[in-house]
Amino acid sequence: MVVVDRTKKGGQYVGNWRTYMPEVDYERCTACLLCAMYCPEAAITANEEGKPEVDLRFCKGCGVCANECPVKAIRMVKEE
Amino acid sequence: MSEFDVMPGNKAVAHGVRLARVEVIPIFPITPQTTIVEYLGEFIANGELDAEYIQSEGEHTCMGMAVGASLAGARTFTATCSQGLAYMHEVVAQAPSYRTPIVMAIADRTLGWYWSLGPDYSDIMPELNLGWLVNFAESNQECLDMVLQLYKIAEDRRVLLPSMLSLDGFYLSYSYERVGIPDQELVDGFLPPYEAPYPVDPTISDRWPSAGIPPPLHTTYRRLFEEVMEDAKRVIAEVDAEFGEVFGRSYGGLIEKYRCDDADAVLVTMGSMTTAARRAVDRLRAEGERVGLVKLRFMRPFPTAEFREIAGEVDAIGVVDRVVLHGTGGGSAFADVKSALYSLEDRPKVMNFVTGLGGEDIPIDDLVAMGRKVLRVASTGRLEKEVEFIEHPLPKGAEPIRLDEEMPIYPGSDGCAGCGSSIIIRHLLKILGPNTVIVNPPSCSGVNYSGVVRVPWILANYAAAAGYETGIYRAFKHKGKADKIYVTGFSGDGGTVDIGLQAISGAAERGESMMWVCYDNEAYMNTGIQRSSSTPLFAATTSTPAGTVWKGKPQKRKNMILIMAAHRIPYIATASLAYLPDLERKIRKAAEVTRSGKGMAYLHIQQPCATGWYFPPEKTVEVGRLAVQTGAWPLLEIEDGVLRLNVKPRKLKPIEEYLKLQRRFRHLSKEQIAAIQREVDKDWKSWLALEKMGKLPWY
Ligand SMILES: Cc1ncc(C[n+]2csc(CCOP(=O)(O)OP(=O)(O)O)c2C)c(N)n1
Ligand code: SF4
Numbered sequence A: 001m002v003v004v005d006r007t008k009k010g011g012q013y014v015g016n017w018r019t020y021m022p023e024v025d026y027e028r029c030t031a032c033l034l035c036a037m038y039c040p041e042a043a044i045t046a047n048e049e050g051k052p053e054v055d056l057r058f059c060k061g062c063g064v065c066a067n068e069c070p071v072k073a074i075r076m077v078k079e080e
Numbered sequence B: 001m002s003e004f005d006v007m008p009g010n011k012a013v014a015h016g017v018r019l020a021r022v023e024v025i026p027i028f029p030i031t032p033q034t035t036i037v038e039y040l041g042e043f044i045a046n047g048e049l050d051a052e053y054i055q056s057e058g059e060h061t062c063m064g065m066a067v068g069a070s071l072a073g074a075r076t077f078t079a080t081c082s083q084g085l086a087y088m089h090e091v092v093a094q095a096p097s098y099r100t101p102i103v104m105a106i107a108d109r110t111l112g113w114y115w116s117l118g119p120d121y122s123d124i125m126p127e128l129n130l131g132w133l134v135n136f137a138e139s140n141q142e143c144l145d146m147v148l149q150l151y152k153i154a155e156d157r158r159v160l161l162p163s164m165l166s167l168d169g170f171y172l173s174y175s176y177e178r179v180g181i182p183d184q185e186l187v188d189g190f191l192p193p194y195e196a197p198y199p200v201d202p203t204i205s206d207r208w209p210s211a212g213i214p215p216p217l218h219t220t221y222r223r224l225f226e227e228v229m230e231d232a233k234r235v236i237a238e239v240d241a242e243f244g245e246v247f248g249r250s251y252g253g254l255i256e257k258y259r260c261d262d263a264d265a266v267l268v269t270m271g272s273m274t275t276a277a278r279r280a281v282d283r284l285r286a287e288g289e290r291v292g293l294v295k296l297r298f299m300r301p302f303p304t305a306e307f308r309e310i311a312g313e314v315d316a317i318g319v320v321d322r323v324v325l326h327g328t329g330g331g332s333a334f335a336d337v338k339s340a341l342y343s344l345e346d347r348p349k350v351m352n353f354v355t356g357l358g359g360e361d362i363p364i365d366d367l368v369a370m371g372r373k374v375l376r377v378a379s380t381g382r383l384e385k386e387v388e389f390i391e392h393p394l395p396k397g398a399e400p401i402r403l404d405e406e407m408p409i410y411p412g413s414d415g416c417a418g419c420g421s422s423i424i425i426r427h428l429l430k431i432l433g434p435n436t437v438i439v440n441p442p443s444c445s446g447v448n449y450s451g452v453v454r455v456p457w458i459l460a461n462y463a464a465a466a467g468y469e470t471g472i473y474r475a476f477k478h479k480g481k482a483d484k485i486y487v488t489g490f491s492g493d494g495g496t497v498d499i500g501l502q503a504i505s506g507a508a509e510r511g512e513s514m515m516w517v518c519y520d521n522e523a524y525m526n527t528g529i530q531r532s533s534s535t536p537l538f539a540a541t542t543s544t545p546a547g548t549v550w551k552g553k554p555q556k557r558k559n560m561i562l563i564m565a566a567h568r569i570p571y572i573a574t575a576s577l578a579y580l581p582d583l584e585r586k587i588r589k590a591a592e593v594t595r596s597g598k599g600m601a602y603l604h605i606q607q608p609c610a611t612g613w614y615f616p617p618e619k620t621v622e623v624g625r626l627a628v629q630t631g632a633w634p635l636l637e638i639e640d641g642v643l644r645l646n647v648k649p650r651k652l653k654p655i656e657e658y659l660k661l662q663r664r665f666r667h668l669s670k671e672q673i674a675a676i677q678r679e680v681d682k683d684w685k686s687w688l689a690l691e692k693m694g695k696l697p698w699y
């Protein structure tokens, strides 16, 4: 039988999908975390200050976070 | 004169259908067949073909439409493969007795139980013995030519049987080759319009085909069918010869022999692997080996006489099969070749190579090795191993990224960047938690999330998903655990409003206390954006393209909410990924309702799809928000029959604001936009009126 073992599961690397990368302006960020709620890949978690931190291994660079940020604290910048 | 073009096999089939002036085309998408019917849709949308194009809601119906159209005397075409062909099976079995000369293209693809998009013959072989003619094409040119030949053969009064044209998925369906497109005039001369001998048309006929005869006649009629199959062999040869005279290409009838003169041994192949086998034979011949190749063109009727003749000329035959008949130890063509030869006094050795399953490539090197093995058997006269499975090691794939925290769904997915269903599934599983079983019909979401979820994710057959779900739920109920595990259907709109509807309706009416979550991206996205009955008015999809004749989908979407409300289930809600608190509240409510055993909870969540609606991925949530603000996607719930609109803007924004973000609406005229606005306004008023009723009266 082919079986799935949930104890061996984890995230999926998608970092190589990206052409633009989100960059957070922590001065502007109000820690509302809407970006994290909307991120389709669950790539955003809260850091110690409660502000968003992007795990680039899981970020596809879709730009939803930047588009939804109510104070425009996220900018999409071209990957090197 | 004919013109040439470079095209994939699926397009070659579509050109054949266009040239054959097919009159009725029922369709249902499935990879890798879908582009055949998309090309046909484009021909019709642009006035290059005049045919009834019927977007069915599932293959069972689709084949029913084909049989019906053919019974009424129309030249009919359809196409499918894999799960779709299996789902059709009952109706496929019915078609021969009605003597309906349908041509159906099968862009072969592995049939479950281990799923693959790649081709093997596990889909078509179970259909072999029903009374259809079954032909295998090797090249894209042969695909086009055989559509024309098969209509001529199938419609011949000596035959009058449906026929399948098998083309290997991917290797032919999507591979580009140079193809000659014959002149319409020549085709018209070769293939006159179809005249059904006994159309079910009371205005012109007094006699119709029947499917009912008393048992004592069954054996007689089955024998007669075998005689028809024998006649078909002659017709196949005649039509191929005539085709050669008219178009300058012919293929050899039931089989084609390649470099078989003076051969000691032959390989037998079918479909696209034959081209690689030709090169393998060339290589062995260059080394002086006396090996030939037999291309099996028709599996039904089976070329028994041809193989008996070959048996007299060679000492060994090696049959290459892209399928296993489980329980027999070998492949399908192998079984047929052996049985054709058994009653001969003097028989060559017959061996079998099973290879290329799940769509794995069959390389020339492998075929050379097979050729050597058959030659060795021929020269030694000894056959040690009758069937060999040709297996290759698995290339190493990416490992999952281990995270400290246990989550019901981990980060990352195979979805498109910005995919809205990713947002939905994450919030759903966040709330339902680890004791959830997801039942998922084929869709984008199965591809996207089955790898990253930590809960059981059961891939269910498309039409049967609510059946799988009911079975799981009832088992838990029987074991007294139904309140501890959330059994949840997670399905696209196709799997809900179209092919899945019957099973969902059954479950709702029986009061199965489980959840069905439809994430509605308003088309069949996984197969490449074909319309569903949830696609909104005038949206362009690949099966409702905007062309010179067609202007997008002409129908309004189905009102699934009221369909579910007609079942009087305790909880129904629409939701949006742009309104997450509302969405999460509704998921909680649905969970509570099902856990308490009150009956089905149905959530219908709009899912903007950047890929299929043609907007930039960052706008997924923005588009969803505008859908609510314009009234295109009202947020509402029906709790024990009481309908409430959850978001009621003082004034709805003009629908154009929503439409203009999406290129699927780019072709709209002013009149069409106004018509959509009228429909939105009418629907909004209807919802308000229903809300006013307090409780829907039938609850
Ligand atoms: C019986 C059957 N027919 C056809 C298919 C091919 N198929 C796979 S996914 C799909 C469309 C899915 O559309 P939908 O249910 O709307 O989900 P989406 O991909 O849009 O998320 C189809 C037609 C299949 N797997 N099984
Ligand atoms: S760009 Fe997309 S994937 Fe990356 S963090 Fe933002 S929302 Fe998530």
Ligand code: SF4
Binding pocket: B414, B415, B416, B418, B419, B420, B421, B444, B448, B521, B525, B526, B608, B609, B610, B611, B612
């Ligand atoms: S096609 Fe649409 S629904 Fe499918 S993964 Fe892409 S964005 Fe998501």
